[in-house]
Amino acid sequence: MDPTLAGALQALALVAALALSHRPLGDYLAHLLTSAKHLRVERGIYRLIGVNGDFDQTWMAYLRSVLAFSAASVLFLYAFQRLQNHLWLSLGFPAVGPATAWNTAASFVTNTNWQSYSGEATMGHLVQMAGLAVQNFLSAAVAIGVVAALIRGFHRNRTDRVGNLWVDLVRVTLRLLLPVSVVFAIVFVAAGMVENLHAAAQVTTLSGGGQSLPGGPVASQEVIKEFGTNGGGFYNANSAHPFENPNPFTNWLEIYLLLVISFSLPRTFGTMVGDRRQGYAIVAVMAVFWVGSASLLTFFEWQHNGTALQAAGAAMEGKEVRFGIAASTLFASSTTLTSTGAVDAAHDSLSPLGGGVTVFDMMLGEIAPGGTGSGLYGMLVLAVVAVFVAGLMVGRTPEYLGKKLGGREMKFASLYILTTPAIVLIGTGVAMTFRGERAAILNSGPHGFSEVLYAFTSAANNNGSAFAGLTVTSTWWNTALGLVMLFGRLLPMVFVLALAGSLARQQPVPATAGTLPTHRPLFVGMLSGVVLIVVGLTYFPALALGPLAEGLHR
Amino acid sequence: MAKPLPALVRLHLTGLRVILVFTVVCGLAYPLLITGIAQVAFSRQANGSQLRQNGQVVGSSLLGQTFDLPKKNPNDPKEQARPDPKWFQPRPSAAGAGYDATASGASNLGPNDPGLTQTIHDRRAAVAAFDGVAPGRVPPDALTASGSGLDPDISPAYAYQQVDRVAKARGLDAAKVRQLVEDHVQDRNLGFLGGPRVAVVPLNLALARIG
Numbered sequence: 001m002d003p004t005l006a007g008a009l010q011a012l013a014l015v016a017a018l019a020l021s022h023r024p025l026g027d028y029l030a031h032l033l034t035s036a037k038h039l040r041v042e043r044g045i046y047r048l049i050g051v052n053g054d055f056d057q058t059w060m061a062y063l064r065s066v067l068a069f070s071a072a073s074v075l076f077l078y079a080f081q082r083l084q085n086h087l088w089l090s091l092g093f094p095a096v097g098p099a100t101a102w103n104t105a106a107s108f109v110t111n112t113n114w115q116s117y118s119g120e121a122t123m124g125h126l127v128q129m130a131g132l133a134v135q136n137f138l139s140a141a142v143a144i145g146v147v148a149a150l151i152r153g154f155h156r157n158r159t160d161r162v163g164n165l166w167v168d169l170v171r172v173t174l175r176l177l178l179p180v181s182v183v184f185a186i187v188f189v190a191a192g193m194v195e196n197l198h199a200a201a202q203v204t205t206l207s208g209g210g211q212s213l214p215g216g217p218v219a220s221q222e223v224i225k226e227f228g229t230n231g232g233g234f235y236n237a238n239s240a241h242p243f244e245n246p247n248p249f250t251n252w253l254e255i256y257l258l259l260v261i262s263f264s265l266p267r268t269f270g271t272m273v274g275d276r277r278q279g280y281a282i283v284a285v286m287a288v289f290w291v292g293s294a295s296l297l298t299f300f301e302w303q304h305n306g307t308a309l310q311a312a313g314a315a316m317e318g319k320e321v322r323f324g325i326a327a328s329t330l331f332a333s334s335t336t337l338t339s340t341g342a343v344d345a346a347h348d349s350l351s352p353l354g355g356g357v358t359v360f361d362m363m364l365g366e367i368a369p370g371g372t373g374s375g376l377y378g379m380l381v382l383a384v385v386a387v388f389v390a391g392l393m394v395g396r397t398p399e400y401l402g403k404k405l406g407g408r409e410m411k412f413a414s415l416y417i418l419t420t421p422a423i424v425l426i427g428t429g430v431a432m433t434f435r436g437e438r439a440a441i442l443n444s445g446p447h448g449f450s451e452v453l454y455a456f457t458s459a460a461n462n463n464g465s466a467f468a469g470l471t472v473t474s475t476w477w478n479t480a481l482g483l484v485m486l487f488g489r490l491l492p493m494v495f496v497l498a499l500a501g502s503l504a505r506q507q508p509v510p511a512t513a514g515t516l517p518t519h520r521p522l523f524v525g526m527l528s529g530v531v532l533i534v535v536g537l538t539y540f541p542a543l544a545l546g547p548l549a550e551g552l553h554r
Numbered sequence: 555m556a557k558p559l560p561a562l563v564r565l566h567l568t569g570l571r572v573i574l575v576f577t578v579v580c581g582l583a584y585p586l587l588i589t590g591i592a593q594v595a596f597s598r599q600a601n602g603s604q605l606r607q608n609g610q611v612v613g614s615s616l617l618g619q620t621f622d623l624p625k626k627n628p629n630d631p632k633e634q635a636r637p638d639p640k641w642f643q644p645r646p647s648a649a650g651a652g653y654d655a656t657a658s659g660a661s662n663l664g665p666n667d668p669g670l671t672q673t674i675h676d677r678r679a680a681v682a683a684f685d686g687v688a689p690g691r692v693p694p695d696a697l698t699a700s701g702s703g704l705d706p707d708i709s710p711a712y713a714y715q716q717v718d719r720v721a722k723a724r725g726l727d728a729a730k731v732r733q734l735v736e737d738h739v740q741d742r743n744l745g746f747l748g749g750p751r752v753a754v755v756p757l758n759l760a761l762a763r764i765g
Contacts, residue, residue: 001745001746003749006742006746006747009746010746013746045575048575049568049572049575050571064562068568069569069572069573070569071569072566073569073573076570076573118659120656120657130577130581131577134581137576137580138580166568170572177580178580178584181584182584185588185592186588186591186592186595189588189592189595189596189600191599192599192603193599194600194601194602195589195592195593195599196601197589198601200656201602201611203610203611204610205613206607206612206619206621206755206758206762207619207620207638207641207758208624209619212654212655213602213611213614214602217585217588219588219592220584220585221585224580236657236658237649237658237660237704240660240701241658241702242614242617242705242706243616243617246603246616247743248747248748248749249747249748251747306664306665307665307667307668308665308666308670308674311671311674311675311697312674312694313693313694313697314694316695316697317660317665317670317698317699318661318662318698318700319698319700319701320700320705320707321705321708322705322706322748322749323749324748328701343701344701346662346701348662348664349664349665442662442663443667445666447664447665468659468660469662550664550665550666
């Protein structure tokens with residue numbers, strides 16, 4: 001079959017699968033996040049953790065719970081890694097160093113899964129499955145809780161209650177993430193992924209050399225790594241590693257899993273606010289960017305500009321033969337447009353403009369469709385901005401879903417959209433001023449700058465993929481990027497929850513002839529424009545110095 | 555009676571209790587359940603799709619290997635590896651000294667890197683001379699390192715290119731070796747997922763069986 005046709009069919013099959021899941025998964029999540037009934041096992045867990053499952057929190061209490069939970073998680077995960085040599089299944093690895101342990105704890109708690117370590121040479125099986133992978137579940141569930149609080153802000157009136165974090169967290173984990181993981185972990189093993197508790201086995205190869213065959217509970221971790229848009233690889237090579245991604249079918253399934261929650265949450269949103277058309281408008285904007293990014297990236301990789309890629313005759317550096325170009329670019333676009341950051345090809349070796357697309361994807365704020373939960377709340381904040389801009393054009397107080405967007409709401413929305421770019425650009429600027437930190441760059445010229453820009457963009461947006469030529473194992477890089485990940489995760493959550501609280505308090509205003517309909521193609525276009533303009537204006541200078549300088553140079 | 559703990563401390567302890575509960579549920583019960591099912595129902599895959607020769611494990615069908623001649627001086631780390639003409643050769647690898655599964659990874663060199671560009675030119679000349687083909691015909695996967703450094707596959711074009719050289723080095727009929735490659739070509743999954751490929755280690759294992 002012609003590779004172009006095969007690539008198109010592969011993407012179409014993905015679109016079909018996502019479209020089929022949109023309704024059932026979205027409605028199931030809406031039910032989960034609104035039902036008053038608790039399962040017996042959930043009531044047991046509430047007793048164990050000492051919370052009242054029938055008690056709704058104010059936005060402040062919800063936020064305090066998120067922050068306390070994140071703090072406890074970072075400390076727990078840090079201690080776990082520091083003590084791994086005293087625990088079972090450590091495979092003989094020593095305790096993880098303090099800087100790496102801090103960075104990794106921040107990374108997994110924030111759903112980033114940036115990895116400054118090499119899995120097969122650093123982490124024992126226990127710390128992987130009972131430490132890191134647990135946060136794969138919980139960090140995804142927390143973000144779904146936060147977006148649920150924001151949606152409740154839209155559909156609840158005259159209340160200061162936005163939900164209960166512990167209930168959202170327990171329900172999402174037990175009723176969605178865990179059962180789906182069980183099913184697909186078994187599918188993954190059947191398709192060839194490894195799942196054992198062995199240490200590496202030394203074998204003599206066919207030609208008489210030696211090779212070390214690694215083991216590990218990989219399939220069980222792989223599912224939630226994608227489904228929770230985490231992205232932390234069991235092995236250093238992540239989803240390029242044949243044990244994590246043995247064939248094109250598992251590759252396709254991994255892409256599906258990392259997109260499916262985020263593409264279904266707009267349905268949850270539409271259902272919960274009682275107007276499903278609102279969800280369709282949001283999902284349409286997400287789809288526009290996803291299709292655009294995947295098409296552009298694939299086009300640039302097929303073009304294979306760059307002296308090295310031209311010399312080889314195709315952009316195969318850093319790519320696996322079993323995936324080829326199209327399956328690698330589909331993965332790269334999807335992983336950078338969500339907060340996943342798993343990679344099945346080396347992004348550092350993508351063509352100049354292709355690599356630029358992956359950075360740009362993350363700079364969009366990971367909203368198309370974005371990380372589990374975080375994608376939708378990011379998109380809803382931008383929708384608030386779009387409605388506000390439209391309101392300015394006609395000179396009336398804007399409202400979205402019956403809620404007035406006044407000064408208070410716009411302050412939170414503005415702080416949200418300013419935070420991440422500020423962290424990215426200040427971080428990149430600071431790193432570039434230090435000669436010692438610049439020495440971590442592998443590639444020369446604009447591509448070297450792109451490595452640093454990519455690192456801060458990835459960490460601040462909680463993506464976790466990398467232009468991995470950059471050596472980030474030093475104390476400075478580990479500490480700085482750890483802080484960037486925490487600020488990039490928690491500050492936006494503060495503003496989202498504050499916005500939720502402020503919306504929930506309001507009495508809705510009835511729609512009039514002057515209200516901007518937010519479910520029509522006009523609004524889809526308007527919101528897409530706002531996304532592009534906000535991001536474009538913010539990041540253009542930085543992009544010009546890196547990927548654009550390299551890609552447009554002749 | 556002791557004073558109740560401050561609210562902020564209690565909140566953090568609630569967080570810690572949540573972590574402990576889910577460490578048991580998602581961190582122990584779940585992976586152990588999957589490992590149990592996998593070991594019973596899919597033990598071949600779950601244990602790494604091992605390949606055996608005369609009862610000995612010689613590798614995994616999922617992980618590539620080097621097929622080099624023995625080193626002249628095994629203690630010299632600087633000695634260049636020389637490909638063994640009797641075997642089908644895999645792609646270049648950036649994992650350790652080549653196909654080292656304790657150090658998976660890519661070269662991470664950029665698309666305009668002068669060093670990488672030169673390396674690719676050098677590889678083209680070397681592979682063309684080794685396989686006795688025109689340099690312009692060497693396929694891209696033979697010149698580039700993969701993302702994992704453990705890529706088990708090469709393109710069908712690269713496999714067919716190596717047939718004559720392997721057959722000559724082994725004193726086998728080229729048609730027989732070509733047939734072997736044909737038997738090992740895998741199409742895209744379902745006809746449209748991924749790329750067509752030939753897994754090198756299983757191919758070489760089959761080659762070793764016919765002599």
